[in-house]
Amino acid sequence: MSVQVYINGKFYNKEDAKISVFDHGFLYGDGVFEGIRAYNGRVFKLKEHIDRLYHGANALMLNIPLSKEEMIEVVLETLRRNNLKDAYIRLVVSRGEGDLGLDPRKCKEPTIICIADKITLYPEKMYEEGLEIITAAVRRNPAEGVNPQIKSLNYLNNILAKIEANMYGALEALILNTEDYVAECTGDNIFIIKDGKLITPPPYAGILVGITRNVIMELAKKQGISVEEKVFTRFEIFSADECFLTGTAAEVIPVVKLDGRPIGDGKPGPITKKLLSEFKEYIKNEGTPIYK
Ligand code: PMP
Numbered sequence: 001m002s003v004q005v006y007i008n009g010k011f012y013n014k015e016d017a018k019i020s021v022f023d024h025g026f027l028y029g030d031g032v033f034e035g036i037r038a039y040n041g042r043v044f045k046l047k048e049h050i051d052r053l054y055h056g057a058n059a060l061m062l063n064i065p066l067s068k069e070e071m072i073e074v075v076l077e078t079l080r081r082n083n084l085k086d087a088y089i090r091l092v093v094s095r096g097e098g099d100l101g102l103d104p105r106k107c108k109e110p111t112i113i114c115i116a117d118k119i120t121l122y123p124e125k126m127y128e129e130g131l132e133i134i135t136a137a138v139r140r141n142p143a144e145g146v147n148p149q150i151k152s153l154n155y156l157n158n159i160l161a162k163i164e165a166n167m168y169g170a171l172e173a174l175i176l177n178t179e180d181y182v183a184e185c186t187g188d189n190i191f192i193i194k195d196g197k198l199i200t201p202p203p204y205a206g207i208l209v210g211i212t213r214n215v216i217m218e219l220a221k222k223q224g225i226s227v228e229e230k231v232f233t234r235f236e237i238f239s240a241d242e243c244f245l246t247g248t249a250a251e252v253i254p255v256v257k258l259d260g261r262p263i264g265d266g267k268p269g270p271i272t273k274k275l276l277s278e279f280k281e282y283i284k285n286e287g288t289p290i291y292k
Contacts, residue, residue, distance in 0.1 A: 025094025
């Protein structure tokens with residue numbers, strides 16, 4: 001059976017799942033999205049993802065015509081239709097079909113899409129060996145523009161950083177904000193560990209406030225590890241004991257080198273490994289059941 005894709009209340013075979021070329025999500029990147037995971041028959045932190053989607057939509061004055069409960073049902077039904085227990089889910093709400101002008105008032109109805117599929121972001125061995133990343137020249141867009149806290153369909157800034165990573169043969173790029181402080185990577189949040197303490201940039205540093213980030217902060221606190229949200233520079237990554245990234249697709253992945261400089265002893269560190277295994281345990285039993 002072909003992959004079943006949800007579009008505005010109906011399911012379509014993947015080949016027939018099409019939207020208008022006049023959709024402003026396509027023409028202008030006008031919309032919001034979420035990347036969500038299902039593990040072992042449960043959707044991980046579904047409510048948190050739905051809340052972030054609606055907060056972003058609200059900031060863009062995009063009125064989603066479904067209640068949050070209905071949107072949760074869209075996600076669960078998409079998984080059921082595809083018989084999935086473990087999946088990566090892409091939920092998209094665009095401004096909808098309009099004309100060639102950018103005025104959102106011309107778009108009468110948002111387009112809602114839900115796709116459930118698989119994702120592998122980084123090769124498996126990177127979780128054991130750790131990533132070598134580079135710093136992108138492109139900066140995080142400031143909050144005065146499209147606030148990075150909005151998970152908007154406009155990912156060009158991140159894509160430009162990813163192109164830089166590709167050029168240097170790295171799998172990820174670190175993005176600084178316009179004040180030279182560390183923000184995040186193209187699709188992940190960043191953490192460093194120094195003297196046994198976990199440090200991560202605060203929301204105002206220009207980050208998407210990651211749901212995995214929040215889970216890791218919680219798990220660390222439960223382990224008695226102190227967690228601090230504060231701005232830091234690239235130099236503090238060079239001099240950190242450990243470093244790792246978090247994200248829905250990436251989960252928790254160690255970083256062992258930044259711009260050619262080894263971090264700590266250049267190997268995934270013990271706290272990173274511990275948090276990675278705690279995270280693996282945590283996802284097994286958490287989440288909204290797909291099948292009742
Ligand atoms: N930052 C950016 C730019 C992202 O795209 C993502 C992935 N959604 C994250 C951070 C991590 O967020 P989360 O843990 O909610 O997936």
